[in-house]
Amino acid sequence: MNADEFFRKGKQMVTDYVNDHLDKSDGKQITPDNVYIVWSSKTLQNSKALLSTTLLDGMYYELTFNGDKDEFYLDAYKKFDNKAIKNWEEK
Template sequence: MDNHEFINLAIEKVQEHINGRPTRGSNGSVCVSMYNVYVVWQVKVLQNYKALLSTSLEGDQHYYEVTYNGDKKQLYLDVYDKQENKCFEVDD
């Protein structure tokens, strides 16, 4: 797997996750295109890949982490929610 294939697969898995989840207050489901999902950060170390992704969907406070284990040929999707945001003053 190369970097381009990994990123496309990561975006696809985030889309599948969101499209399979019902929206709040509606009878349908969200329809997410590849243009709603973007990569925040990515890295490749040896045969392993990791990417952090987000969406441009209003109200989606999820953060998606996709990891590919090249040894086992397995892809993992972790979904995180923003719990809180704290600000700290830092003296230089």
């Protein structure tokens, strides 16, 4: 699978996952245009990407394609914190 196909399928999988898990009473839905690739890597027949959306929910998604088994795996994570640590010294 080439990178463009992996990214297209990944964005659609994240879109489907997010839309299935959004609060239906909010009436919100996203499209693949609301999903972006943060990082990606390909090794041999396997691919991995970190994706996020334009929603302000702190979620990010890890998508893995196992080329040997022709399987995708999607993990959803919540970002709890992002802070800078300057001049850290080990105790």
